Amino acid sequence: MLSPRKLLRPFYARDPRRVAKDLLGKVLVHVDGGVRRAARIVETEAYCGQEDQASHARFGPTRRACIMFGPPGVAYLYLVYGLSHCFNVVTGEDGLASAVLVRAGEPVEGCLHATTGPGNLCRALALRRETHNGLDLMGDLLFIEAAEGAEGAPRPAERTLASPRVNVGFAGSWADRPWRFSLEGNRFVSKPWPTPRSTSRLRPR
DNA sequence: CCAAGGATTGGC
């Protein structure tokens, strides 16, 4: 059974910055033993290619990062600092390394915890590296769908902010690229709160 | 094999 709102492969098979921006307002769904746990995405980050020194792919297709080099629309979950699981979706062309980290959401359904921050979001949705890494988001267990009732991605009144990515100071000048995206003023966006910055460079209108 | 450090969080 194909859900009419589920995002399909072509959505993910694009530049990760475009995917990251378009994921705002979409709903990440985990069907956990028949229980739906879902959050509306309000904050993302794009990781762009093997050259991106902030990306796990910067060392090439290692055991952890090889999934980023694979086909788009697949979940990439890793454990960071020995504590927190983080959910990403692989983007772009098969063979090139890119992904979008989902950093925060608004609780929609069945959330077990706060949904602000990538580790918290995974905890709220009961997502773990051991059980969910490598899952195809075209399946029925883990996927992203358009918000109910909404037509496009963000609601009309909501604006998108672009700002530098969080905690990637080790990446030199790559840390300055405005590849973090969030919904302006949303109370579920994580700290540090993004400094207002136009996305017009990325999406001229 | 070993050392270093991390796409975080919560507490002081």
Next chain:
DNA sequence: CCAATCCTTGGA
């Protein structure tokens, strides 16, 4: 500000 906690990576 800082420690927790363990996985991943690079280098000897």
